[in-house]
Amino acid sequence: MTLDQVYDSRRAVNFFDKEKPLAEATLKNIVNMAVLAPSAFNLQPWEIIAVKSDEAKAKLHAAANKQPKILDAPVTLIIVGNRKGFEASNPVWQDKIDAAGGDPSKVKGAMEAAARLYGSTEERSIKFAESNSGLIAMSILYAAKFYGVDSHPMSGMDFAAVKEAFELGDGKEPVILISLGYRDETKTLHGRAKRRGYDEVVTVL
Template identity: 35%
Template structure:
């Protein structure tokens, strides 16, 4: 029996051609992001944010600072995927709903905050690495959720990060990690491209 989750993953390919007349509702966009935010983050930091660029005006602002890539204009939405620098001081706030849900006892919160402080405080490279890591996990979840819903997606790193930061009002602790276009496809997209053999990339220790 084919596993639908695995089939979704192994059949995914970056889309090049989108139906420019197609749209996604606000509710559909929110659901994609909701699924994306179930991805893992260090210490439950949830250090990410998503800007859904979907109006013609917003697309016109983004496209010139993103190499004029056609997907930005043609796809229903392009997410600006934002990672936030890891900040251990946010942990009590992030864990409060976990405690309220009865998943974690309140006494454990300082036990999480203390090692996170040691890991990230005054460590700008680690803070940035965690921002990119978290945002990438969230992006991957959206990519596969979109595929499962019959939508194409295109992750893109071709953009002027400083211009995106300025044009879309990102905060000082925020990093524009990538763009992700999502929407109904039109014909002409390639299937999943062959990958390197597992024997070439797997080592047993």
């Protein structure tokens, strides 16, 4: 599939085939492709919870406006953004130290800059978590399509309820949900809604 075909054919699919599972290997391929998404300082301040069991689906369904696709799709991903992902506890810093020949002083400046940029106010930490998680989310939607898998992004949820139900740790926030699976071919997918193009959205200064 070419990139334009991926973009053209990705849709938010409302109806999933309940009988069609998603192979674990396919989910791994999707995520391993999607993690090539960019992130600030390459900090990858995200985690993904794959909701597959009936019990976990019921919990998520209750906290996410009872959206039926959470029960119907074989898996729904909770994309979790880490508002503290710039801190020293992020293992990515160690990867950077290793890549710098094991010398922590080589990444000290970057660690301080990241803390200043993303940790100095609450607003900055929220933007940090949400902007990076948005990029991995979009990357997952396109990677899924590339592997022939349908998807549906959702932010219709009680964020606090999801955080509590899935016991997300300090600074970790649910950002978006993505149901993955195969669309129910017996149901009609409505036409693609109009997009506002370059002339409507771009201001050249």
